[in-house]
Amino acid sequence: MTFMQVIEYETTDEDRVDRLMDEWLRITEGKRTAHHAMMGKDREKPSHFMQIVEFPSYEEAMRNSDLPETRHIAEEMREACVGEPRFVNLDVTRDEVVDEDAMESLLGKVLTDLGAVTVAPMMVIGERLGLFTAMADGAPLTSADLATRTGTQERNVREWLALMAASGYITLDPDGRFRLSPEQVIVFTQQDSPYYAPSGFQLFSAAGSMETRDKLEQAFVKGGGVGWEEHHAELFPNVGRFFRTGYAAFLVDQWLPALDGVVDRLRTGGTAADVGCGLGYSTMMMAKAFPKSHFVGFDYHGPSIDEARRLAKADHLGKRVDFEVAGSADFGGGPYDLIAFFDCLHDMGDPVGALSHCRARLTDGGVVMLVEPNAADDLADNMNPLSRAFYGGSSLICVPASQAQPVGRAMGAQAGEARTREVAAEAGFAHFRRATETPFNIVYELRS
Ligand SMILES: C[S@@+](CC[C@H](N)C(=O)[O-])C[C@H]1O[C@@H](n2cnc3c(N)ncnc32)[C@H](O)[C@@H]1O
Incomplete structure (x- = not known):
């Protein structure tokens, strides 16, 4: 000392x-x-x-x-x-020295985030008005060109371009024109790419809207969380859009094949449930890939189920898929060969109750597939940009949503394998396996 x-x-x-x-x-x-x-x-x-x-x-x-x-x-x-x-x-019992380098680095982070707060609404506006997609050909253009193409005001567009260029999201050429690089084309214009970013900005902007923020603040003080249904209406479609691209890339080709025997069962004609399905993109993807099987999507949020039904009808999926309003511990039907939870078990108030309910509704040899956000067990190992975004979503949405339900386990979006295994064991699942993973998700296989 x-x-x-x-x-x-x-x-x-x-x-x-x-x-x-x-x-x-x-x-x-x-x-x-x-x-x-x-x-x-x-x-x-x-x-x-x-x-x-x-x-x-x-x-x-x-x-x-x-x-x-x-x-x-x-x-x-x-x-x-x-x-x-x-x-x-x-x-010496305490020694406070301001480290100039650490200070500079901290202020650099703060400045970057301050800019990011302004980028979020501008990203939403840019996506809605088609400012990015109008640049999808990657050709250089001026603010006047972009305003003409999109029917918008040149002066506002010019400032928007400057912001996006300073953010590194649009490229500024030496001649003063703007363009999207090939990578920027993918990230900002290709809605089906797993790298598509604007939906994430839309999702977090809706989650952090002023009216939700006031409810969250109250929940911090009084407890009781903020229910899923209490969020801004823009949250629900954007959660669906945000996750959809990852499911499109991995669900049928990697995740289902990683589960023992599941693909064979679905090919020949099985029954599957998608619990907490939201807008049902995952349910519909599986229904399209396995036309001989029947899929039911359950969610306790009525407006999301209404939208899922509308999308399934527009996709002409007919009797292959159904959507029902039901909670995770009281959905009916079955027995099911597969019961899946996509990015939602941790949102539920009583994940143990939900999984116990599943155990009673599985066929002999049936499987529960949990798709959860990727995370390490130790907080110290989650100090990275991806976990940061998940902790952001978790404090805005997942933890309060779970707290608003009975039990209120509030696992959080970065629960990690050990805590998820604990929940599965409490629900009576003897078999728990990390079947596969991507940078964003871990897929677990549970059997009785
Ligand atoms: C993060 S969203 C994921 C939605 C969808 N699985 C997806 O990946 O797009 C969480 C979903 O869980 C649903 N949910 C939360 N608690 C639930 C419960 N107890 N029973 C049924 N659904 C629930 C919410 O309504 C919401 O649609």
Whole structure:
């Protein structure tokens, strides 16, 4: 522990004390153990001084005092002083130093995020008005070109382009025109790509809308969470859009084949439930891939089920798929060969109750598939940009949604494997396996 020695003294011969200090520094070069020494003069009483000397430890300070050179200078100091110097030995219990580099890096992060707050609504507007898609050919254009193409006001578009270019989301060419690079085309215009970003901005903007924020603030103080259905109406379609691209990329080709025997069962004609299906994109993808099977999507949120039914009808899925308003612990039908939960078990108030209910509704050899956000078990291992976004979504949506339901387990979107395994075990599942994963999700297989 760092140690400090404070020496308080009176002298009328400041120059002599100064010279003694110089001499001490010279003769103890390479021997002294003090690593920082300061001398101060009292503004109110010019004969009153203090020396503050810092050492790595008390022991080192004592070693320093025992040096013959220090003893000699201390003797001379006594002679130069009026009265006896006063020594105070301090174990340093707290040491606050502002690290300039750390400060700069922190302010850099803050500045980036401050910009991001302004980007979010502009991203939403840009997507809605087709500003990105109008640049999807990657050809350079001016703000006037983009305004003409999209039927918008040039001055507003010019500022929007400047913001997006400064964000690195649009490329500014040396001639002052703007274009999308091939990567920017994918991330900002290709709605079916798993890298498509604007839906995420729409989702988080809806989740953090002013009216929801006020409800969340109340929930922080009074408890009781904020129910899924209490969110801004734009949340629901954008959650569906946000997750849909990942499911399109992985669900049929990687996730289902990673579960033992499930694809064979669905190919020949099985029955599957999709619990907490939201707008039902995952249900419909499975229904399209396995036309001999029957799929039912359940969600307790009526408006989401209405929209799922509308989408299924528009997709001409006929009797292959049904959607029902039902909670995770009381949905009917079955027995099911597969019961799936896509990014929703952690949103439920009683995940154990939901999984127990599933156990009673599985066929012999039936499987529960849990698709959950990817996360490490230890908080310290989740200090990265992806987990940060998930913790953001989790504090805005998932934890309060779970708290608003009976039990209110509030697993959080970064529950990780160990906590998910615990929930499955409490529900009586003897078999729990991490079947596969992507950077965004972990897929678990549960069997009785
Ligand atoms: C993050 S969304 C995921 C929706 C959908 N699975 C997807 O991936 O797009 C969570 C969903 O869980 C549903 N949910 C939450 N608690 C539920 C419960 N107890 N019973 C049924 N559905 C529930 C919500 O209504 C919401 O649609």
